[in-house]
Amino acid sequence: MSQSWFDEGELIGVLTTQPLDRLLDYRAPAGGCHVGAFLEVPLGPRRVLGVVWGPGRGDFDLSKVRPANRVLDAAPMTETMRGFLEKVGAYTLTPMPAMLRLATRAPGLGDAPSMRKVYRRGDGWPDRETDARRRVIAALDEMGGLALTLGELSDAAGVTSSVIKGLVKQGVVLEEDSPRDVPYPRLDPDYGGKELTEDQAEAAGQLCSGIATGAYGTTLLKGVTGSGKTEVYLEAVAECLRQGRQALVLLPEIALTAEFLTRVEARFGTRPAEWHSGVTMTERRRVWRMVGEGGADLVVGARSALFLPFRDLGLIVVDEEHDTSYKQEDGVLYNARDMAVLRASLESAQVVLASATPSLESWANADAGKYERIDLTARFGPAVLPEMRAIDMRGETLPGGRWISPTLQGAVRARLEKSEQSLLFLNRRGYAPVTVCRACGHQIGCDHCDARMVEHRFLKRLVCHQCGATKPMPERCPKCEVEGKLAAVGPGVERLTEEAQALFPEARVVTLSSDLFGSARALKARIEEIAGGEADIIIGTQLVAKGHNFPLLTLVGVIDADLGLQGSDLRAAERTFQLMRQVAGRAGRAEKPGLALLQTHQPEHPVIRAILSGDEENFWRAEAAEREAVRVPPYGRLAGIILSSTDAQEAFDLGNALARNDAPLRRIGAQVFGPAPAPIARVRGRHRVRLLVKAAKGAPLQQALADWVRPFPIKGQLRLAIDIDPQSFY
Ligand code: ADP
Ligand code: ZN
Numbered sequence: 001m002s003q004s005w006f007d008e009g010e011l012i013g014v015l016t017t018q019p020l021d022r023l024l025d026y027r028a029p030a031g032g033c034h035v036g037a038f039l040e041v042p043l044g045p046r047r048v049l050g051v052v053w054g055p056g057r058g059d060f061d062l063s064k065v066r067p068a069n070r071v072l073d074a075a076p077m078t079e080t081m082r083g084f085l086e087k088v089g090a091y092t093l094t095p096m097p098a099m100l101r102l103a104t105r106a107p108g109l110g111d112a113p114s115m116r117k118v119y120r121r122g123d124g125w126p127d128r129e130t131d132a133r134r135r136v137i138a139a140l141d142e143m144g145g146l147a148l149t150l151g152e153l154s155d156a157a158g159v160t161s162s163v164i165k166g167l168v169k170q171g172v173v174l175e176e177d178s179p180r181d182v183p184y185p186r187l188d189p190d191y192g193g194k195e196l197t198e199d200q201a202e203a204a205g206q207l208c209s210g211i212a213t214g215a216y217g218t219t220l221l222k223g224v225t226g227s228g229k230t231e232v233y234l235e236a237v238a239e240c241l242r243q244g245r246q247a248l249v250l251l252p253e254i255a256l257t258a259e260f261l262t263r264v265e266a267r268f269g270t271r272p273a274e275w276h277s278g279v280t281m282t283e284r285r286r287v288w289r290m291v292g293e294g295g296a297d298l299v300v301g302a303r304s305a306l307f308l309p310f311r312d313l314g315l316i317v318v319d320e321e322h323d324t325s326y327k328q329e330d331g332v333l334y335n336a337r338d339m340a341v342l343r344a345s346l347e348s349a350q351v352v353l354a355s356a357t358p359s360l361e362s363w364a365n366a367d368a369g370k371y372e373r374i375d376l377t378a379r380f381g382p383a384v385l386p387e388m389r390a391i392d393m394r395g396e397t398l399p400g401g402r403w404i405s406p407t408l409q410g411a412v413r414a415r416l417e418k419s420e421q422s423l424l425f426l427n428r429r430g431y432a433p434v435t436v437c438r439a440c441g442h443q444i445g446c447d448h449c450d451a452r453m454v455e456h457r458f459l460k461r462l463v464c465h466q467c468g469a470t471k472p473m474p475e476r477c478p479k480c481e482v483e484g485k486l487a488a489v490g491p492g493v494e495r496l497t498e499e500a501q502a503l504f505p506e507a508r509v510v511t512l513s514s515d516l517f518g519s520a521r522a523l524k525a526r527i528e529e530i531a532g533g534e535a536d537i538i539i540g541t542q543l544v545a546k547g548h549n550f551p552l553l554t555l556v557g558v559i560d561a562d563l564g565l566q567g568s569d570l571r572a573a574e575r576t577f578q579l580m581r582q583v584a585g586r587a588g589r590a591e592k593p594g595l596a597l598l599q600t601h602q603p604e605h606p607v608i609r610a611i612l613s614g615d616e617e618n619f620w621r622a623e624a625a626e627r628e629a630v631r632v633p634p635y636g637r638l639a640g641i642i643l644s645s646t647d648a649q650e651a652f653d654l655g656n657a658l659a660r661n662d663a664p665l666r667r668i669g670a671q672v673f674g675p676a677p678a679p680i681a682r683v684r685g686r687h688r689v690r691l692l693v694k695a696a697k698g699a700p701l702q703q704a705l706a707d708w709v710r711p712f713p714i715k716g717q718l719r720l721a722i723d724i725d726p727q728s729f730y
Pocket of ligand 1: 197200224227229
């Protein structure tokens with residue numbers, strides 16, 4: 001058994017949040033310490049946060065080993081949590097200090113608990129009774145001896161604070177100091193459940209019996225928007241609370257609304273702890289501490305809530321599990337959905353992955369029997385699914401270089417007349433996907449992989465969407481050397497926008513494409529404006545498929561439904577399909593029914609037929625087969641390597657050196673593509689270079705990657721980041 005207690009002066013190994021590549025030896029502080037204890041330790045002239053990770057190594061001059069300053073007033077990190085951080089660190093190739101920073105994202109953990117004033121019932125009776133005074137006394141009596149803050153008490157009694165202060169003077173109400181980080185009120189699992197439909201009750205029963213096992217298990221809860229997934233998983237939360245364990249509900253930040261919290265309150269009688277970017281620093285600290293001490297039953301939070309120090313976590317719900325925002329794209333590159341499954345397996349907890357449009361990864365895991373699966377097929381209430389139709393492009397007359405068919409034009413025009421919005425969906429960034437030489441037929445390809453280059457007029461360059469290589473548009477054909485014959489072929493969103501503007505000169509046309517916005521915030525702001533009605537026609541890439549709600553949107557035109565069938569972008573078909581289903585979800589809420597039109601040259605293709613008929617299983621099966629054939633996720637593994645430096649040459653030199661010395665990768669049969677400039681080649685003054693590694697599903701990729709990069713010193717301005725299972729390739 002590993003040692004769990006260290007007497008004062010014993011050597012301990014401490015993990016700190018400082019970027020050092022090893023545990024540091026210290027001596028246990030006065031009073032001794034537990035393994036897992038949070039410490040303040042001296043480091044040079046500073047004092048830093050650390051956690052007792054185990055015994056010290058003793059490989060350092062023992063006379064120089066310093067004692068830790070003190071044990072912090074926080075619950076020690078559990079063994080499970082330590083194991084979780086180590087496993088996530090190993091999976092994402094993140095150094096442990098960065099993992100610890102992720103797990104301690106709350107301010108003032110070392111501070112003494114701060115105090116605040118609270119009020120409770122004292123003895124005696126007021127000299128003069130008024131209604132207001134009686135209400136204060138009644139409110140406190142109702143609390144059965146529990147104290148309230150001034151704000152809570154004045155709210156509960158409906159009086160001003162001066163009424164309460166008056167009663168304090170008379171000793172009728174007692175004013176006391178109380179630590180600020182107080183436990184959250186307990187949630188009542190039997191407070192306000194709805195009567196469930198038969199399907200819902202069966203689903204809830206299945207989730208609850210999973211929880212009753214007290215063991216690990218993951219369930220994919222699939223159902224159209226409005227089918228009652230939230231109602232059902234809240235029953236699982238209730239069961240988890242009855243078992244005396246804690247629960248965590250993860251939502252994409254954009255879905256973490258006051259409305260959702262009100263729903264939780266209606267179900268459990270009180271609000272849960274919240275963890276997201278809008279939570280104040282003091283509240284963050286309270287959540288962090290209370291989760292660790294067991295003073296919070298339920299946390300509703302964004303992805304980083306997964307790294308809170310739960311004492312006894314029994315259930316993790318990942319709502320909208322397909323949402324790409326679960327992937328953290330800077331700092332520690334982790335996917336909260338996947339890491340939730342990992343954490344649950346360590347905690348002997350259950351996971352519920354809820355979605356109307358699951359990711360292929362989760363579908364495949366359910367299909368393989370690794371996850372349970374529950375389907376809610378009916379909507380609650382009378383909502384209807386939108387109509388979906390194919391436009392057979394073989395029967396449409398379109399001049400060359402145009403993509404909006406007469407039928408689709410008519411549908412858009414009808415929406416314009418009613419002041420409703422249309423979305424033209426094309427999963428192609430840039431101006432044109434292919435650049436071809438009209439003299440010899442040569443297509444400009446990428447020098448680094450087998451993809452074609454895409455013209456981006458906005459950037460004035462050709463870009464490879466596979467590995468990110470870019471080059472200027474050449475004057476002459478690289479093959480036949482004839483000048484001035486290179487031509488754009490096919491549509492990208494930039495070109496489609498030109499066409500829509502020409503067809504509908506009176507309409508406000510906007511383009512939503514990830515490469516056109518400087519920041520996520522700018523994009524979110526723009527999306528909100530558009531949702532509010534500041535556009536008539538939205539031209540969008542997969543970006544619009546991210547669960548944004550456009551209430552005025554009643555028409556979706558898919559410009560090239562065949563595109564997803566070609567597998568050029570790994571998740572193009574999946575996103576197209578998800579978009580269709582999400583449109584379905586919206587249409588049920590709005591008064592007006594929605595219409596989805598798919599332009600296709602092959603309406604008889606199984607994937608198109610599956611989309612139109614709503615036969616999702618067939619769709620997933622076809623999509624899975626396509627991906628399996630080219631061995632991409634979830635049937636193969638990818639890792640992105642992002643090198644950056646203020647000096648472009650330095651980043652490239654390292655990229656080339658890595659590409660040349662790929663023996664550790666070849667040993668596991670993995671291939672490396674690149675280096676190539678990233679599509680966003682400069683971010684905040686840093687030049688970015690990418691490599692892409694592709695490996696077989698079972699290959700020990702992390703170990704090989706670690707062995708591969710280890711010999712290369714990352715010094716000075718250079719940075720190297722490894723993105724396991726990349727979702728974006730920018
Ligand atoms: P989903 O999470 O699948 O989108 P919700 O759980 O949000 O579905 O349910 C959609 C709406 O229907 C919500 O307003 C919810 O309160 C309501 N609803 C669902 N099931 C029931 C039920 N059994 N009784 C009453 N209202 C329900
Ligand atoms: Zn390439």
